[in-house]
Amino acid sequence: MLYTVLSPYLFTDETTILPKGGDPSTNRPKRSHHQPGWVRGHQKDGGDYSKEMPKYITAGGFARARAAEVKAMLKAVTKRPASCHVFETLPKHMRRRAMSHNTKRLPRRLRLMAMKLKKKEQTRSKSRKARRRHGNLLLEFNRRQRKNIWLETHIWHAKRFHMVKKWGYCLGDRPTYKCYRPCYRAMSSHCLLQDLSYYCCIELQGEEDRLLTGLSQLTSKEAGPTFAAALCLSGRRQGSVVVYRAGQYPSQPLGPVTFLWRPRTQGSTHRQLWIWAHPTLKQVLSSINLRSVCDCSEAVVPVVVPEPSPAEVTPTVDSEPKPKTTPGAKRKRSSKDQSGPPAKKILGDGTRSPTTPVTWKSNVTCLICCLMCCSDLTMEIIRYRLIGPQSHTVITEAFEAATSCDVRFMKNKESPSSLWWPEHCKDENKMHLHQQQADVFHLLKGIFSTAELPPGTILGLTVDDPRLTLPTKKVKALPCSVSGPKAVSSSTHLVDEEKRRELVLSGVSEHCCQSFLWDRSVRDNVIDNKISEQELNRMRSEVLVPGSRLPVPPQGRVPVLLVHQPGKQVGHEMSSWGAGWDLLLPKGWGMAFWVPLVYRGVRIGGLNMSLKHSQNKSAPHFPHDYPDCPAGVHFQEEQEAELLDKFKRRPPAKRTNYIKHGCLAPFCCPWQQLAEEWEHITREGGEEREGAGRSRTTTEADTVMEGRWRPLVRMNRKSLRLLSGWCKPTTSKGQRACRLRLPPPSLDLSAVKSFLTSHRMTLVWVRLSLLSGGKPELHGIVCVPTSEDLKQLKSSKKAAAPSLPSDKTVEKETELSSASDPNIPITSSSPLDLVLGLWPDPLPSVASHCSRLTLGWVTQGDFSLSAGCGEALGFVSVPGLLNTLQNQPMEHRGTVLLRNPTSLQYRFFEVNLDPLI
């Protein structure tokens, strides 16, 4: 028995213990205490084998060892099993049905634990009915929009779309039903509707010349039309520009914005300007704008104007200076930085809680009564985008120009009405203007396609409440054939035709672009006096003949602004594809306009579709294709993290081995490294010819490297045109003919050299169209073809024989380099950073990694339904591109290779560089 064995130790005299005494014996059990309770197999405690061990142990040590073991065992025994159900600890024969439902079916000793678990689940105590009660539901909605702003159509979207939280908003990404192709078809033949209310509107007010001087710092004439473009300034067209940080023209772009000028009013130089910007842009733009505007006012007036600090933010522009006791929410909002979510208040009526305004306004007043004001109208104005050739049909069918109020009724009642429309009806001028606008609106019906109109046309309008004319069933808005229903006399017909031609050629005349939407008081009036849905339904039920049309109540007129959006402007195929109208509405009326539009048979698209839209349009999409803007950089980082995360979720054996595929950066594009390397390559090439001027360039480069540098992406129009001339145009016949008319720009050395001196580290945005099969993907690698490749292409013209990248050699190269290279990073950095299948962080030379030199990467690539083949949009390095072009024979000029990151197959692509970006 154990005891007999142990007895000698137990009864050893304490005094006979070794000089070390109780020291080790007390130590060891302690160590066993620290061990994890239940250790499998080998015990890691064997550290002290080499140490001197005591000859005897005491009873105390013996007991402690047992106690520790008992403790460990107890811990192991009482530990709950992996699954959290309590009854799984029970043997099978004691299990009962529905144990998890009724804790009383458990044995008493387990009940407590089960109750605890159950309590955790029952956090939601209210019944569903109580939760769905209107007030409670609204409270819940308000709680949920605290972090991300909801658009007015949020609930509608949330029922049908996969929602994503982006840029501080909850936005619909893609519908839950399958509709990729139908949406494309809608864009190309009917109409696609999107809610773009998340775009931010910034309003600037002030003297025209002062505004222009202020804004001129943000743009440059070299890059194309600016804020001061005559057509835009008159208020007839919408303009779009890329804004830069104030005064930093070529270096620090912020992103593209569109802008609308309010048409001039007689005898006043006070102008109003709306700048529509992407939400990622707004933060920096509004502050920059503020500053630039402030600067200019300082320059004119020597009076010291303090910086537009939040302290002097005052709530409104309205004529009478409001006291400081403005609504608390607004004050709070303005006093803290505008980055946070807007201060939400639970609306009393609570029909549309998401419309809580985000209005901070700051005005910089100078003493000589010149007022410059910059206000943020985010979520104040709703913007819907209709894309497609029939969008005008949808609009004309869904809306009706406002009917004038009953004048006799008005005359009887001389007292001024609180509603805005009856007031306007009294004014002859305004009614005349409205009549003209309505005429133009009627003319729209006869137009064949939205794309016919001059791009950027603006039409101001006042429409009736569209809910009144809501059809009982969803109908598809069809274009009324011009010849068919026109039973009118031919003379009026001809007049109409004439007017229509006028409209198509020159757009809407200036005074028709005026809208009361610009007017804050009118906007507020419209918002406040909206008839609720409930009221409307009550009125419907009281109509004598059920289903007949309601008379328009006096408050049912809404000022809107229709803005034409240009379609595809580059290339020669499918020109002006994807043109459409933007509909600007006052807030609060979102759903009232959304549902009637939906009832006209439009498709609804989400963020995903807007990306595809711009891709098919061959236009850069904002955060994706602007790697030089802070928002674009941020987006790239986000995308990289997301892709890397997705990649890491696969087990290493199932991942794509990007090292073997010779793909250095599958998730991000190291633009800067690429630009630097190409600069290096071209400089080396140049050195052979001339040695002079080298020291200068290197020092320059060093100074550039020191600063925080981003690759330049934008260049001025002239050089862009020159560069696109050098690239061979596409093979389509129309373009070639067009090209023949111009003298072909010569691609000689001196011209290239002079070009390169100004654009040494520049990237340029190109369209790549496929010559044979294949589908380009995100982050595909654009490479320089070798002369053999071109020969092969020439010999087998259409035989779809793009050069295989001699996969063995590539693999060997990469294997060799991967075998030798990782030694360095592993020793330098911790091996934890290493992800299997990806290159370790300090990338080797990007440009010359594969067998072919890398020119750039693809930022968007897909099978393009409009072109019928793969199309990619991406950036290439300018020195690299020029180098390539120089070395290529004339007939293959502009041919590059493209390879997807997950494939070894190269494909031939053609570079298209469009002077109009």
Place this chain on the structure above:
Amino acid sequence: MVRIKSRHLLCEINVTDRNCLLLLDDRAVLAAVKDTVLRMHGDYGAAPLCFLCVFLVKYLNAHTGIVFLRFPKNCYKLLWSALPFITSIESRGHKISCFFNCLHVGGTIRTCQKFLIRYNTQQLHRMLPKCKNEEEKQEIRQAILNCSLLRGKKEAFEEASESEEDEEE
């Protein structure tokens, strides 16, 4: 339930010199058992041990000399019969003379653990009256208290962890 059935033998390794116990590790025990089985029953006996997933040393406490051996259920008696013939374990160059004392045979580790708890506390209780001096007595009393006191502590610990989880939600 559907699983590979096995038997767990809770054995005590008895040595003449207790310090030698600290030299033990699971691989040495495994090798010793294997050798003995091969010696006693030949290839026929050693064959079941080839399934390494079934034949394992699940637990070894070098301080108390407690070891859990896992055998396949269909032939555990055969293997068990070889255990008394183990006289020494070769570990780290030392030859430790010892013998195995089987205390319990269980179907799961859990039953073995439960038995071990009972057995150890029983041992401690039996030691208590045989103590020679007051100091020893005190220490053993403390050890016994340590065993039983744990339950309360453990519950407290569990509750703390649960509350943390709640906060995370």
